[in-house]
Amino acid sequence: MSIRHSLLALLQERPRYGYQLRTEFEDRTGSSWPLNIGQVYTTLDRLERDGLVEQNGADAEGHIVYSITDAGRAEAREWFGAAVSRTSPPRNELAIKLALALTLPAVDVGALIQAQRAVSIRTLQEYTRTRREAVAHLRAADTARLLVLDSLIFQTEAEVRWLDLCEARLMQLAGPA
Structure with a gap:
């Protein structure tokens, strides 16, 4: 930013x-x-x-x-x-944490994913509730706020989907049960 x-x-x-x-x-x-x-x-x-x-x-x-x-x-x-460049994405603490966790034997990566998913879903629910309230009382000045909330909702939805993918890959690494 x-x-x-x-x-x-x-x-x-x-x-x-x-x-x-x-x-x-x-x-x-x-x-x-x-x-x-x-x-x-x-x-x-x-x-x-x-x-x-x-x-x-x-x-x-x-x-x-x-x-x-x-x-x-x-x-x-x-x-x-000017368009916002995507050549140098901002550091993503969660991606870094999971990447490092996978390389360390003492870290329960599955528990880390589950804990993050719970936080991400609560955050998504909060953003969605805030957006719903903003739409219910819409004023012209709220359009900018709605755009920001929509962006946060989409990013959080993507994070939850990515966590699902991480969990699936973790299961693949574990092999057949």
């Missing part, structure tokens, strides 16, 4: 301070990926260093307000215009 580009995108609407950016990001993504406020301010510092945002001084409460520069607008446009 590119926090850098997300902040630039939000600053295109109007100048904001860090906490406002954090709140807007979480609101627009359905609070699916909470941002650490320290990470927001660190990213703003880097964006300022790179000439993509600038400080506009402080508001009445003393918050430093940031605005996007022309270079920042250009980078945001470029980000929205």
Whole structure:
């Protein structure tokens, strides 16, 4: 996830301070990926260093307000215009854990798969319930949240299917019973 580009995108609407950016990001993504406020301010510092945002001084409460520069607008446009590359997939902790578990004799891989499946199914149920509630009270602003929830649902469904495959392969390794 590119926090850098997300902040630039939000600053295109109007100048904001860090906490406002954090709140807007979480609101627009359905609070699916909470941002650490320290990470927001660190990213703003880097964006300022790179000439993509600038400080506009402080508001009445003393918050430093940031605005996007022309270079920042250009980078945001470029980000929205480019497809997300799949050449370097993000690390998947579960895949790493299972791969390592298969190579270590003291790990019960079957139990690991079962425990993860239970968590994944509970998570899928929660996402589905949240989506159903969002649809029941649909407002125009909720469309972005629904897109994020749909993505999370599809990813979790895929994870459960993958866990089924892992279990099937594990049984193949064990041989005929």
